Amino acid sequence: MPDASPERRKVVIVGSGPAGLTAALYTARAQLQPLVIEGEPSSTSDQPGGQLMLTTDVENYPGFVDGVMGPDLMGMMRAQALRFDAELRTAKVSRLDLTPWPFEVWVGDPEADQPTFRADTLIIATGARSLMLGCPNEDRLLGYGVSTCATCDGFFFRGQHIAVAGGGDSAMEEANFLTRFADKVTVIHRRDQLRASKIMQERAFANPKIEFRWNSVITDIMGDTKVAGLGLQDTVTGEASQLDVTGLFVAIGHEPNSSLLKGQLELQDNGYVRTFDGTTRTSVDGVFACGDVQDDYYRQAVTSAGSGCMAAIDAERWLEMKGE
Amino acid sequence: MSEKIETLTDATFDEHVKSSDVPVLVDFWAEWCGPCKMISPVLEEIAEEQAGKIKIGKLNIDDNLDVTRRFDVMSIPTLILFKDGEPQVRLIGAKPKGALLEEISAYL
Numbered sequence: 001m002p003d004a005s006p007e008r009r010k011v012v013i014v015g016s017g018p019a020g021l022t023a024a025l026y027t028a029r030a031q032l033q034p035l036v037i038e039g040e041p042s043s044t045s046d047q048p049g050g051q052l053m054l055t056t057d058v059e060n061y062p063g064f065v066d067g068v069m070g071p072d073l074m075g076m077m078r079a080q081a082l083r084f085d086a087e088l089r090t091a092k093v094s095r096l097d098l099t100p101w102p103f104e105v106w107v108g109d110p111e112a113d114q115p116t117f118r119a120d121t122l123i124i125a126t127g128a129r130s131l132m133l134g135c136p137n138e139d140r141l142l143g144y145g146v147s148t149c150a151t152c153d154g155f156f157f158r159g160q161h162i163a164v165a166g167g168g169d170s171a172m173e174e175a176n177f178l179t180r181f182a183d184k185v186t187v188i189h190r191r192d193q194l195r196a197s198k199i200m201q202e203r204a205f206a207n208p209k210i211e212f213r214w215n216s217v218i219t220d221i222m223g224d225t226k227v228a229g230l231g232l233q234d235t236v237t238g239e240a241s242q243l244d245v246t247g248l249f250v251a252i253g254h255e256p257n258s259s260l261l262k263g264q265l266e267l268q269d270n271g272y273v274r275t276f277d278g279t280t281r282t283s284v285d286g287v288f289a290c291g292d293v294q295d296d297y298y299r300q301a302v303t304s305a306g307s308g309c310m311a312a313i314d315a316e317r318w319l320e321m322k323g324e
Numbered sequence: 325m326s327e328k329i330e331t332l333t334d335a336t337f338d339e340h341v342k343s344s345d346v347p348v349l350v351d352f353w354a355e356w357c358g359p360c361k362m363i364s365p366v367l368e369e370i371a372e373e374q375a376g377k378i379k380i381g382k383l384n385i386d387d388n389l390d391v392t393r394r395f396d397v398m399s400i401p402t403l404i405l406f407k408d409g410e411p412q413v414r415l416i417g418a419k420p421k422g423a424l425l426e427e428i429s430a431y432l
Binding site: 041048071092151153 | 416
């Protein structure tokens with residue numbers, strides 16, 4: 001975009017999961033004409049709509065008596081924000097500069113002289129993404145038996161024996177879901193007990209197709225053109241073993257999408273954005289953070305949406321104080 | 325769906341892909357796959373913009389297991405670019421339009 005002077009906005013929201021879209025809904029209704037930079041298509045959770053785009057039934061979002069499909073819920077949130085004239089742009093932020101005010105936001109070429117937008121307030125709602133194991137052959141076999149999306153790929157493992165790595169709610173959800181297709185699902189967990197919530201644990205323990213390999217880490221993934229087995233190591237005895245599976249679903253946890261913010265505002269040691277005094281305020285005046293990028297504890301769709309609402313109200317009041 | 329995008333089946337796949345005088349990009353997809361839905365409008369745009377240089381076909385994996393198995397598709401969306409009936413480029417997972425075009429640029 002040669003010589004185009006950057007468009008100035010009262011509110012720019014980065015991210016479009018429950019937090020970003022709720023912030024958009026509230027700031028749109030407050031007549032602040034928010035711009036949402038929603039992300040780009042991908043098969044990871046780093047995509048418009050966020051992590052719920054990769055789930056099936058959401059049973060704990062209030063108001064949906066019989067549950068709702070994750071992508072449907074996000075479609076509705078998006079439509080609701082659009083109804084009040086929030087502007088959504090399918091693009092990724094490539095660079096932020098929070099030193100000057102208005103804040104500078106780049107989309108596309110991060111080396112461009114001019115930012116794409118200037119923002120009076122910035123709402124960071126970039127969420128979190130799945131961690132990968134980092135073991136040998138994981139990258140090479142991604143899409144050939146290694147998957148991060150049970151809802152996308154479970155279908156291909158009908159009648160087979162597959163593994164799920166992880167011990168939290170998402171791992172249990174994936175394991176349960178995958179028994180619709182697979183004959184047997186082995187959950188591989190590095191500890192001897194699960195992190196998952198009670199209800200998810202009970203469901204997994206009650207499922208006759210699910211079995212557990214406790215105190216085990218995956219050291220290698222075997223297979224020339226597709227997954228043929230896993231190398232495991234017992235974390236207590238150190239003993240190595242093999243598990244013959246044709247698929248591996250990775251659900252070992254999340255990390256915040258905060259790399260754009262490094263050196264720009266205060267992050268916690270684990271990379272999550274630090275917010276202050278129970279608000280969505282960050283270490284930079286006028287920049288607010290909501291949803292999973294600042295929450296390593298609750299991490300629910302409904303808490304994300306709630307904090308998105310808080311960020312919208314915090315931004316609105318901040319603009320009022322500033323006399324904008 | 326754009327009329328520029330052809331719906332392929334186990335029955336029509338071979339003829340369609342082999343008889344085409346331009347490369348055919350085949351989208352292996354299913355109704356229940358979120359990322360597949362997301363790239364759908366991107367493919368429609370490409371079909372419009374690159375008309376004459378490339379054809380785009382969609383193959384529903386639920387209904388067309390033969391072709392899906394023949395090409396060892398194990399993750400969707402998978403896009404495979406065929407030239408003269410032979411697979412040339414294989415893309416796994418949803419990608420933004422720019423990245424997608426870059427991967428197939430040699431065939432445009």
